[in-house]
Amino acid sequence: MVDGGLRRALPGRCAFCLAPGQGGHPWCESCFESLPWNVPACPGCAEPRPSGTLAGRLCGRCVVTPPRFDKARVPLCYQGEITAMVRRFKFHASPRAGNVLLELLELGLPPKALAWPQALIPVPLHPRRARERGFDQADWLARRLSRRLDIPLVAARRCRDTRSQRGLDRMERRHNLRDGFEVTGRLPGRVALLDDVMTTGATLDALAQACRRAGAEGVEAWAVARTPLL
Template identity: 70%
Template sequence: MSGVDGWLRRALPGRCAFCLAALPGEAPWCAACFAELPWNLPACDGCGEPQPPAQAGLRCGRCLRRPPTFDRARVPLRYTNEVAGLVQRFKFDASPRAGSLLLELLMTRLSADARAWPEALVAVPLHPRRARGRGFDQALWLSRRLALRLGCPLVSAQRLRDTPSQRGLDRGERRKNLRAAFVVPATLPGRVALVDDVVTTGATLEALAVACRRAGAREVEAWAVARTPLHDR
């Protein structure tokens, strides 16, 4: 049993984390609830954008026209329904139970090859002023535990500017808002995975990927728990 599974089963022994049904096995959820979660399938493997079924296995038109600055996105869930509720409790209420569930859901969708791929993780950083105001850094929380699970180092990035809120901005406005917003003060290894809780347009991860390449990374992947569908932005 994983450490996250053990924590969840101590918190709710023998019960599904979603419907509270009795559980016969070790997983923290029942098979029915797990199957009904809003899985991000199919999705563009370039940016993680949800795609219609006919586009399965293909990159989206936006990635074909302008590939993102990271090489690949791994985002297993869509930010809706139960997942949106979990993210909100984790992000705004600092719920360790919600965070542990999100981490475990992410791990279930990382193949053995994906888990072995990164030579370092980099969390999307909050500006220190915003981190103090919120009192909780959700990307750092996830990244620390993910690094322990994968057995790879976590390298710190810095947000140079306390950028205005991204809410209500389109993709181009978000890119402009985040230009030169990040720096990685250490030299990075060749393969790096960026970690965040939710991807909206991908602009934040793109800006951080640029900083990581400047610090020496040759290949960069973007990892997050959930992606906001286009119609919900």
Template identity: 70%
Template sequence: MGVRVVDHALRLALPGRCAFCLAPGVAGQPWCSACFETLPWNLPACPCCAEPQPPGALAGRRCGRCLVEPPGFDRTRAPLRYQGEVAALMRRFKFHASPRAGSVLLALFTARLTLEAPPQALLAVPLHPRRARARGFDQADWLACRLARRLGIVLIRARRRRDTRSQRGLDRRERSRNLRDGFVVDRPLPLRVALVDDVMTTGATLNALAVACRRAGAQDIEAWAMARTPG
């Protein structure tokens, strides 16, 4: 039975159920209180790149890498760590195009989202058109479209200059080289923007997009990811 069929059946048969243990959900959310509390929340983490920090690390302090080599974005919101149930949920969303998994990830992200000065525009990390056609699903664009609609923020699309090789298996420096000058924004941007991706691993992809956004006029740039891969 396909993932889409299973998702549809679950939504019909198990309304208000936790996506992780199928217990009754809390206040209409797709999780129960026990699972929500035990998810791998990304705390403590570097406020700039969201790199998970060891227990006891001072909250709000940038990691050594960001102090020595600041990224192109100013801060990151990545509330979860790519581990355990979150990693399984992400795989169902990214590789099987599961709308239920994507909706749960969005709900978890927005549950921890507080915006004192909301961005004026969202930009998804774009796939190259050839890669998007082959995959049949652009997960970052899917997330960004729904966040933009939910938050009432305009969505602006960037594009890839070339079909870069996959980042999988590359180290931090190789990832940066692979994506250097890899993105372009064809219109002027407002001062405050947020960049949206599903998973942040080293931050190289979001950094490359942030560089393109600064060239287009953005001055305050946030990176938004549903989850952060531990180093």
């Protein structure tokens, strides 16, 4: 009820510049067009590609070491206004920011993609870290998206409290999260994993591995924003 009330009460103004909103959305046309859309991007890991790259072509990393998920869908880059919006949501638990990011995620995913999964799995925080932060951003997004898409929400478990991924390179991130997740019970054939920000994809890759062990045959990685090329 709170989410519905916020959507009805707040879309009159753009969440980015406070100008009048457009078409019932919490953004204006100018801000929407200037957002850092993740196009073109690698279809395998959603890493932003240089302008002019052929659409649908895998990046070199995905060719050499394919991720354990089949496809990554991340409509925005973690830059500019999106960075500020994610931080308000993640570290200050702003429901307005969360609703804006969720709407952008839905709008940025093709209808066929939204209709594809049979279950949605948020990237879990370790219980100790969740208590310290007091807010689980992936779970918040996934609960609302599962209701909107009318698909089950499945909880995964983080097996150990791994060190922060900040400052680690790609290989260190993969090693840090090795066997870091567990999914109990049998999963349906098609599942989508959800996080707020995808950096190198190591976390979603480790969770995808756990989903494969639990019976998932098709796994997609979804996130709101992807970090730019390093």
